[in-house]
Amino acid sequence: METELKKLNENMTKLSRQVDEIQEELDRKNRPDKLGWDDVVQEIIGAITFSIPFLFTEEIWEIAKTIEIWRTLAIFLMTLFVAYLFISKSKLSNIEKEEWHRIPKRLLTVTTVSYMTSVLLIYIYGINNIANLSLGQYISATIIVSTFAVIGAIAVDLVK
Numbered sequence: 001m002e003t004e005l006k007k008l009n010e011n012m013t014k015l016s017r018q019v020d021e022i023q024e025e026l027d028r029k030n031r032p033d034k035l036g037w038d039d040v041v042q043e044i045i046g047a048i049t050f051s052i053p054f055l056f057t058e059e060i061w062e063i064a065k066t067i068e069i070w071r072t073l074a075i076f077l078m079t080l081f082v083a084y085l086f087i088s089k090s091k092l093s094n095i096e097k098e099e100w101h102r103i104p105k106r107l108l109t110v111t112t113v114s115y116m117t118s119v120l121l122i123y124i125y126g127i128n129n130i131a132n133l134s135l136g137q138y139i140s141a142t143i144i145v146s147t148f149a150v151i152g153a154i155a156v157d158l159v160k
Contacts, residue, residue: 043110043153047117050152051145055121061131064141072140079147083110086154110157114149118142 054060067075087106088097100108119142122128128138 039106039157040109040113042157043113044117046152046154046156047114047149048121048152049156051114051118051121051149054145054148055118055125055127058131060144061127061133061141064133064137064144065131067140067144069136069140072143075147076143079143079150080107080111083107083150083154086158106157110150110153111146114153115142115146118146118149121145 084104084107087104087110097104122138122141122145127133127141131137131141133141
């Protein structure tokens, strides 16, 4: 009887350890995701993936050539607002609320990555030369293409 109680006690100890390990794993999975380099890399991948199809669309170049500066600014602000809503207000992912001067850090990284990606892709592929874009039109094209880059960066970063 004593050996059976000893075995039972050992089994209970093992089970208790396993339950503790499972609980630690669940706690780790439920912990909010802090912004890190892995997230920035995901944002870069999303920005490139979503912006390239629009980069080679002649309609985007024509829109960039004809759009007024105030509409370009409106597109820029709309993109920032939609990105802010995705990052701060939606419950798509369990992310930690991190801010820099009351601005969500992920909003800063997503927009920086997206706009830099668009600028570089337009330059690297020579779209500005092919479409004969002036500096203002280049900026408009960057803002238009970046709308899609921002959506891609957010999508790949938040959906894990």
